[in-house]
Amino acid sequence: MSRRSAPIAEKLADLIGQQIANGIYQPGDKLPSLRELSQLHRYAKNTVVSAFDLLVSRGLVEPRRGSGFYVSPQLRKAKAVDEDNGQLVRAMDTVWLAREQLIRQPEVAAVGDGFPPIEWLADMRMDRYHQKVVRTGLGSLFRYGNRFGYAPLRDSLVRKLGVLGLPVTQSQLVLTQGANDALDLVIRYFVPPGATVLVDEPGYYLLFGKLKLAGARVIGVPRLADGPDLAALESILVTERPRLFFTQSLAHNPTGSDLSLHKAYRLLQLAEKHNLLFVEDDPFADFKPTSAVRLSMLDQLERTIYIGSFSKSFSAALRVGYVACSAALASDLADLRTLIHVSGSEYCERMVDVMLREGRYERHLVKLRQKLGAATAQAQQWLDEQGCTVFARSAQTLYLWVRFPGVEDSLEWAQALLAHGVKMAPGRIFHLDSAAPSPWSRCNVAAMLDPRFQTAVKSQLALRKNAQGKGLPNNPA
DSSP: OOTTHHHHHHHHHHHHHHHHHTTSSOTTOBOOOHHHHHHHHTOOHHHHHHHHHHHHHTTSEEEETTTEEEEOTHHHHHHHHHHHHHHHHHTTSTTHHHHHHTOOOTTSEETTOSSOOHHHHGGGOGGGTHHHHHHHHTTTTTSOOOTTOOHHHHHHHHHHHHHTTOOOOGGGEEEESSHHHHHHHHHHHHOOTTOEEEEEESOOHHHHHHHHHTTOEEEEEEEETTEEOHHHHHHHHHHHOOSEEEEOOSSOTTTOOOOOHHHHHHHHHHHHHHTOEEEEEOTTGGGSOTTSOOHHHHHTTSSEEEEEESTTTTOGGGOOEEEEOOHHHHHHHHHHHHHHHSSOOHHHHHHHHHHHHSSHHHHHHHHHHHHHHHHHHHHHHHHHHTTOEESOOOSSOSEEEEEOTTOSOHHHHHHHHHTTTEEOEEGGGGSSSTTSOOSEEEEETTGGGOHHHHHHHHHHHHHHHHHHHTTOOSOOO
C-alpha cells in the first residue's frame, strides 16, 4: 500500500465497517465486488484491495476464493448475545414495546402483541381495491391532498360516526396518519412545556412518551374496571387544575376495561365543573357494538375530542386515522397538520374510503367481532382454570390485564417465558414510573390460545409451585 493511498483505503474500510455495524450488511452477506466499489467511489482498484485487507485484519470480513468478500458470520453470535442481555433492560424503556410491535417472529408466541391476528384482517383483501383507487384518483395522486384530508372519506366518516350516535359534519373532521398522529396534533396544539395533563394509569405507553417529549407534567388517574377512579380524579382536578385528560372509554389499553354509563355521566359533570377537556382515543371502535358507552357520544363534542383509526380493524400499514371535534378546532388542527406534514397520504385515504363503500366492511366487522368474542371467552376460561386474576371482564376485547398466580414482578415472569419462546408485555411498561415492579401483564386474547403460551405458563406455574413447596424463592427460572 502506498503512503498516498493508505488514508483513502482506511477511510473506505471505516465506511464499510460502519455499514456493517449499522446492519446495512448482515453477517454472511456478500459485499460489492472490487470492481463495483472502485467504480462507485472512483478509487483505484489497489486502494479498494487495501481497504478489504484492513477489514479482514479487523475480523469484519473474510475472503472466499473465487467468490469475493463476505461479512464475517462470527459477528452474528456476538450480536445475538448483546441483544439477549439487553432485552429486559429495554423492556423498561418507553419505546421498547413500540419497537417490538414492528418485529415479526413466527417462531415466537407474541402474547404481548398489540394487534389482532393477520388472518382476522386478511378477508378485507386490499389487493381487490388497488386498481379502483388508481383509476379514480389518477389525476390527484401526484399532488398534495386537501388540508383536512380526502373529502369523500370524511363524508364516509360522517355516516360512520352518525351510526355511533355522533352527528358531525365534514368541517368537524381532520384525517391523520393514524391515531398516534392524531394524538400528536392534539398535544402540539394544547400542551405547552410544563402544562399539567391527565392520563389513564395504567395506560398507553406511547402516549406517555409523547407527553414527556412535549415537556408536559403528566399525572396518572388510576383506572378501575369500570373506568377512571372518580374520587382520585376529583382530588386531582381540585389541586392541579389540568386542562386535558387523555382517556380510552372502550377496550382500554392495557386493561381491556370499558367505561360504565353511570361513570361516564359523572365524568362529564366533573369536566363541566372544572373546565376539563377529554381527549377520547377509540382505536377499537370497530370491535365494539355501536351502542357501547363513549364520552364523545354523550357529550356531542362539547368537552370532548374524539380520535379514531383503522389500524386495528383494516391494516396498520394504511396509516389512516381521524380527529372529530368542533369546526373551529378542526380548522386549526388542519392548519397544524399542513405545517407538519403538508398533507396526508391521499392514496391510503382513498383506499380506506373504497373499502368502506364497497359493501364488505359491515360483513368484515361482524366476523371480526365474532372471532374476538370467541377468543375473549376462551382466553378468560383458560385463565380461570390456571387460577389467574383478570382485572376486567368483557364480552369482546383484544387485551386482558392478567395477574398470574405467585407473580409479583411481571418483568421477571416475562424473562421466564421468553426462554420458552413466549414474548410478554410486562405491566410496568404501562405505568408512568416504568421502573416500579408490577404484577400485571397485558395479554392478547388471540395469542393466549397459542399452545406454546399455554404450555409455557403451565410449566412455569408448576415450577413455582414446586419451589414454594420446598421453601425456595418463587422465581425458579
